[in-house]
Amino acid sequence: MQIEHLTQTFTNGPDAHTAYEDVTISLEKGEFLCIIGPSGCGKTTLLRSVGGFQRPTAGRIVVNDRTITEPGTHCAMIFQTFDQLFPWRTVLGNVTYPLLAGKKCSNKAEAEAKAKAHLAMVGLKEYEKYYPYQLSGGMKQRVAIARALALEPELILMDEPFASLDADTRTNLQKELKRIWARSGLTVLFVTHSIIEAIGLSTKLLVLSPERPSVKLFADNPVGGPRDAVKNPESPGYGSCWVMLNDLIRH
């Protein structure tokens, strides 16, 4: 995936501003990129642009040699809000329907089997017949993750998906996500506020800034450790990486 000279300017309203300017990065398949930065630096906007939801003012985004101009099945997006499930479908239905809609599965039985497997993976096996309004925020988020993962997309976009969850759930899901990613060769773009999360999950780091230049850092994650595990403070190089990121972001 390549992002070339991406610029985004918002011109409507009294506070017209440029979110970011001339962002150029390139990503190999299978990478886990964490996008981090202070509030207002355009992390979510950048992610939405990759998803096709935001038309860039200048520049372009190419995924698998295709320029992205509108939303579609080239990626699976997990949005920031809890309420991204269809309230008129059961938990199972919410995972099954996209599989059939996007033609990833050819019949209902196949789709349901896949959906059930992924729901079990995120720990929601008993809640298949529930409706979203009956679930807690964290559970809804897990369904959204199951939905995205079940699609087995080449590119997953996640917008601070664990931000509103409690610490335990977050830790578990981070572990789960890393395992699944390691196994499946997905490419992940992960927006987060948390340095710890960025270091823990990523193979590549992108630090955005509200000042110019927009890209403060684009590099491999220097911290070592097994691919399928979340990097923790015991991992070599953790501390210095943390300090570096902290400096970049807080100043």
Added chain:
Amino acid sequence: MKKTKKILALCLIAALVCVCFSGCGSTAAPASAKSSGTEGTADYSGLTLRLAAQYGMQYAPVYVLKEMGYLEQLLPGVKLEWDQLAGGSAMNEALISGSLDVAFMGIPPALIAIDSGAAYRVACGICVPPAELMVPANSGIKSLADLNAEGVTIAVPSIGSIQDIMLSTACESQLGDANALSDNLVAMGNADAYAAFKTGSVTAHFASMPYIADEQNDGMVSILNADDCGGGASIVCVCTEDIHQNEAVYNALLKGLQMAVDLINTQSDQVLQIIASNENCTADEARTYLNWPGTLYTEDVCGLTRLGEFMAQHSYLKNDFQGFGSYTWEGAMEGK
């Protein structure tokens, strides 16, 4: 605790509703007829008379009464409130609920109301109008029997109107069954019926003046008239018990109408002008209407007994026909 509160609330609501409605009820009581004194000399400025009529040549005496101001002359200072109500049944409701004192309508709605227990009676007639059943000239319909078919629609001003009843009487004498054509009836006001008749939406129109003349000018023909139904029937003036009790007002009403009828029968230019302006026609047309065969302007009440007996016999009325006197105030003259 909750239970008593609920019951209390219900009682409160019930009491409120009663109070509200009792407020409504009292204003409906006719506070109008309370003036006294001999006519012509006394002052009737405290008196309000509420009257209602419709439009059409059969109400011509009412036009004259209004425009010539006879009631104002006979009852100096009186306040007249004229209402335009759509049909006999609306007038009946107004009379029964006490919001109307005097009304002009056909005989059948009056009989239906009196038969049901209304406290008003017929004071006098004002006109015996012509009534003709019109069909298009080239329709091939020559008699009632031709109309007795599926899909045929006959427009009458309303159900229970004089036209409806007259048609039934003719059906009985010609077809042997009073209800033969009741499935074919459509209720439409004269103006709407005229329009529908012209465009062919209805097959036939039981019309009154001036529509009879207009439709004949359009090439329609009449296959039935009042004589075929046993004779014409009056448009009558009815008034409530209260008005009747007030001798001065009652007599003024009768006298005023008589003056109007007399003036019409002179067919003076003034009368023709009054009719022309109310009916939106020329004076010559007004003259033609007045002279239409079967037209009679008189205070005699014609056809009440005949219609009353027919209606009672065919269950339009709940009770047997009680005789002319039971439906009129004393002094009403019976015509042919």
Added chain:
Amino acid sequence: MMQNQNDFQRLWAHSWFRDFIYLAAVIAIWQILYGLRLFPAMLFPSMWDILKTLLDETLSGSMISKTVFSLKLILIGMGAAVVLAVILTTAAMFSKTVMDLVSTLIAVLDPLPGIAILPVAILVFGLGEDAIVFVMIHSIIWPMLLNITGGFKSVPAIYTDVGRNIGLRRFRLLWGVYIPASVPNILAGFKTGWSRAWRAFISAEMVFGASGSSGGLGWDIYMKKAYLDMDGMYATLIVIMLIGILIEKGVFRTIENGTVKKWGMVA
């Protein structure tokens, strides 16, 4: 606290018991008003007479045939209006021009009462059921369109984003996201349409009546008024109210339970 609940309070918890009490209260108040003769007895008859007339007419079948006649025409009107609404809203979602046109039509035609359209209807369709159905469709469709397009316009962007993300476009997006998300509005549109249909039907029949041996409940009211059969007139009004209650509780409530309530989408 629980032990202190007596039988009455336990029963009160059931909605059917509450309805029964309210109904009994209304009948009681009516009889009181009747007894007090606040209105002339000719126009305000005793509730027992009304109920007796209702029973007689139901048993004789006349009330039933008139109800069936009315329902038949009203359902035809509803059906036609729904089909038209579906076509128009779909077109409006795909074309801004159509959406603007629909908005203008709603603004201009919705305020017109059905009775005002009746003469036009008679001119075009002649006297009879077609004209009544036309008037009904006019009364139903504008508020229905307003509700449905309003629903579509207020579908949260997140749902359409997700929909597009999983590959839905145009028709499939409409069917898969817009329509289910707007079910509360669509239902509201239906309810409004249903009541409008009834009112249009009754008043159309009362104005120009129906020829033919049957006719519906509107014509029935007209006839009874003409003959000052007030018992019968109120009996017919009760039938209309009963039908309304039945449809509300039987049909709409059931649909709501199966959709909006089940999904937790109640406002």
